[in-house]
Amino acid sequence: MADAATEMNRLLEIMARLRDPETGCAWDVEQTFSTIAPYTIEEAYEVADAIQKGDLQGLRGELGDLLFQSVFHARMAEEAGLFDFADVAKGIADKMVKRHPHVFGDARTRTAEEQTTAWEAQKASERGGEGMKRVLDGVALALPALKRAEKLQNRAARVGFDWPDVGPVLDKLQEEARELVEARDEGADRVEEEMGDLLFVCANLARHLGVDPEAALRRANAKFERRFAAIEDALATRGKVPAESTLEEMDALWDEVRAADKRRTG
Numbered sequence: 001m002a003d004a005a006t007e008m009n010r011l012l013e014i015m016a017r018l019r020d021p022e023t024g025c026a027w028d029v030e031q032t033f034s035t036i037a038p039y040t041i042e043e044a045y046e047v048a049d050a051i052q053k054g055d056l057q058g059l060r061g062e063l064g065d066l067l068f069q070s071v072f073h074a075r076m077a078e079e080a081g082l083f084d085f086a087d088v089a090k091g092i093a094d095k096m097v098k099r100h101p102h103v104f105g106d107a108r109t110r111t112a113e114e115q116t117t118a119w120e121a122q123k124a125s126e127r128g129g130e131g132m133k134r135v136l137d138g139v140a141l142a143l144p145a146l147k148r149a150e151k152l153q154n155r156a157a158r159v160g161f162d163w164p165d166v167g168p169v170l171d172k173l174q175e176e177a178r179e180l181v182e183a184r185d186e187g188a189d190r191v192e193e194e195m196g197d198l199l200f201v202c203a204n205l206a207r208h209l210g211v212d213p214e215a216a217l218r219r220a221n222a223k224f225e226r227r228f229a230a231i232e233d234a235l236a237t238r239g240k241v242p243a244e245s246t247l248e249e250m251d252a253l254w255d256e257v258r259a260a261d262k263r264r265t266g
Contacts, residue, residue, distance in 0.1 A: 011068070012085055015075045033076060040069040041142065052218065098122070135159055146213040149203035166208045173201045223261075230257040
């Protein structure tokens, strides 16, 4: 097995050479924090995708790609005299030690639930120390919208701004659905606003039910892809493609695929 410190130093040296303005790669030299940020997000999604697929060999490569993104940003920061990779590694190591006093200090052992509560309290304390005073400060704008909605709602809930149980959330969901229907004749902007309200309540409902809304939607996407592929396969046996079929035919096949799915899953 490779030595971690040796390989990490090798990666840092490779990054430095790629960014060398005289002998490096022109594309790498031209990049900035802003231009690289989309790739960083993309690589994080590809890590999640490999995990979702159970592709553990692929996961190794995707984690390497994501690590390279951290190295890239750290190198650009070092060139600007801001910080370097060692500062990044030290910062996260110090943070982990501070946030786990039950492991690295004298605090009593915590359950997973107690640790989550303590973690959030520590983060809130750190945000206050950094000058962020508002409850919702610091929730990253670049998060996927459903995940950001969940985090905003969790923050508000910590100060008591939350429904007591799932019942009122379900009522609100029905209210927002009605308002969306009513907005259809009021223009695209109004429809978008009401659609956003409906999705925001869906995220809140997921939170109250203990469901990760992003994971739930990814699962629904995968199910749709699988079922539509089954429709395509069924049409192919008839010498057709979807564009040559009717909605009624595809809908009937969808019902068959859905019923078969239910039989398989019990």
